[in-house]
Amino acid sequence: xxxxxxxxxxxxxxxxxxxxSAQAHQYARIHLPVxxxxxxxxxxxxxxxxxxxxxxxxxxxxxxxxxxxxxxxxSVMKRMPNLKVVGIAGxxxxxxxxxxxxxxxxxxxxxxxxxxxxxSTNGLELxxxxxxxxxANVHHLTITMNTLKPEIGQLLYAWVYHKGVRYKGTEGAxxxxxxxxxxxxxxTEAGLLVKVNTVLVPGITVDGLPELSKEIKQRGAFLHNxxxxxxxPEHGTYFGLNGVRGPVESExxxxxxxxxxxxxxxxxxQQCRADAVGTLDTPSPCSTNNSNRLRIAVASKTGTxxxxxxxxxxxxxxFDITSEAIRFIEKREVSVYCQGASECNEDADNLxxxxxxxxxxxxxxxxxxxxxPWKTLERQNVQPLTDxxxxxxxxxxxxxxxxxxxxxxxxxxxx
Amino acid sequence: xxxxxxHHCIQCDACKIVCPKxxxxxxxxxxxxxxxxxxxxxxxxxxxxxxxPVENAIVDAQGHSLNPTDSLQPDECILTxxxxxxxxxx
Numbered sequence: 163x164x165x166x167x168x169x170x171x172x173x174x175x176x177x178x179x180x181x182x183s184a185q186a187h188q189y190a191r192i193h194l195p196v197x198x199x200x201x202x203x204x205x206x207x208x209x210x211x212x213x214x215x216x217x218x219x220x221x222x223x224x225x226x227x228x229x230x231x232x233x234x235x236x237s238v239m240k241r242m243p244n245l246k247v248v249g250i251a252g253x254x255x256x257x258x259x260x261x262x263x264x265x266x267x268x269x270x271x272x273x274x275x276x277x278x279x280x281x282s283t284n285g286l287e288l289x290x291x292x293x294x295x296x297x298a299n300v301h302h303l304t305i306t307m308n309t310l311k312p313e314i315g316q317l318l319y320a321w322v323y324h325k326g327v328r329y330k331g332t333e334g335a336x337x338x339x340x341x342x343x344x345x346x347x348x349x350t351e352a353g354l355l356v357k358v359n360t361v362l363v364p365g366i367t368v369d370g371l372p373e374l375s376k377e378i379k380q381r382g383a384f385l386h387n388x389x390x391x392x393x394x395p396e397h398g399t400y401f402g403l404n405g406v407r408g409p410v411e412s413e414x415x416x417x418x419x420x421x422x423x424x425x426x427x428x429x430x431x432q433q434c435r436a437d438a439v440g441t442l443d444t445p446s447p448c449s450t451n452n453s454n455r456l457r458i459a460v461a462s463k464t465g466t467x468x469x470x471x472x473x474x475x476x477x478x479x480x481f482d483i484t485s486e487a488i489r490f491i492e493k494r495e496v497s498v499y500c501q502g503a504s505e506c507n508e509d510a511d512n513l514x515x516x517x518x519x520x521x522x523x524x525x526x527x528x529x530x531x532x533x534x535p536w537k538t539l540e541r542q543n544v545q546p547l548t549d550x551x552x553x554x555x556x557x558x559x560x561x562x563x564x565x566x567x568x569x570x571x572x573x574x575x576x577x
Numbered sequence: 578x579x580x581x582x583x584h585h586c587i588q589c590d591a592c593k594i595v596c597p598k599x600x601x602x603x604x605x606x607x608x609x610x611x612x613x614x615x616x617x618x619x620x621x622x623x624x625x626x627x628x629x630p631v632e633n634a635i636v637d638a639q640g641h642s643l644n645p646t647d648s649l650q651p652d653e654c655i656l657t658x659x660x661x662x663x664x665x666x667x
Contacts, residue, residue, distance in 0.1 A: 198588070198589045198590050198591075199589050199590045199591035199593075199594050199628075200589065200591065200630065201591070201628060203630055203649070205651070209587055209589065209630050209631065210587065254589060254591075258591065258594070259590065259594060260594075261594070316655065317655055317658055317659050317662075320649065320650070320651050321649065323591075323595075323627055323628040326595070326597075326620060326621065326622045326624045326627060327621075327622050327627055328622075328627040328628065330651075331652070364663055365659075365662035365663040365664065366659065366662055366663070400650075400651065404656055404659075405665065406659055406663065407663060407665075
């Protein structure tokens, strides 16, 4: 569909993109990791891992050539009928690798014109590539913009490369900010649907949020995604190694309210990998997991199919996945959390005992799960997943073992 | 004369993309500088060295690093400013 889009077309595009609409969680997206190079260095990024203004830190995606990416797309498309969005988010910056990015996007446009195409960028080279984005039928664009002020930018960016020269300090930050603001305005004028990501760093990016929100609103961005800085020494980033802290939950909520006065907020960002596949429930294994096994809990009536809503489970089946084997550990009984068919009374004590029951697991698999229990589990470092809803337990376990083995291998390669 | 890519290279392709002479190629063992490199003598800056994110990944014919150790690290005052703003004590 050529731009500019009609209001009805815009609504449809927003409604079916799982990152743009919280109601679109049943739709799936795929990220194709074809873009390794980057043209800036953020203080919260370690180049051995994916771009961490897109993914959570410590995540490695195996680079694909455009040809390999097309192959991956076609095979995923066959098995995932709810696939709606194809995005290029890394591992570096999509627009720092224009040949790889655009050959991939143009190929997908030709073989699957119904797919919504999406890219993420720091915006430094956005102005150069707006026409190419339009020609490739890209409709969704995410720009990571953290500040309007060069004196804050110098605290976030070590350097910025533009047209052959490396710029540092406030000079580099000012150049980046100028390019982002101009690129944002020209992109929205051309009809692109632009989401702005901002990394929340207490004391650094939080205070400037009201001003930033007004500016991006004025330039046509329609969604703001505030991403909490995740910063641990083992990530090896400048911030992580120097004890620069991310926000606590109340600071995140506060920031969302601050920005929410002006800009519509995205609140369900999973900070996923540059090679993520599936609905936003798909797991992003965390590199701080040092265990040599993956323990999972499955909500299932008989243990053969993942058929149970988290709130209706009376049993959880516990399995251990290692590189050698998949072992059934035990069946654990719980008091049912959810009494009614649809509404849950969100009884905190009742939820606590269930969360405690599965707290030694890294993942909980079920057919469905409500937002409240989902968040509570995540806070306990247990990842809830509905990616294998209604799958046979045995099949799901084998897939999980395969994915887990691949991730372990990649982590070894970068450490 | 030509520059050389060392084992510190993280294979991000950034240099290959920006080289004005297309002098950098991907071989099975990694990124390699070819004879097409003229050390950017006709340019106002050295493009590969300007975008390379890691120190000591590119050296000249005498073995001198174009981005020596510490040259890509932020100034010390940056950390001081950040810590002040976050209310952290040194």
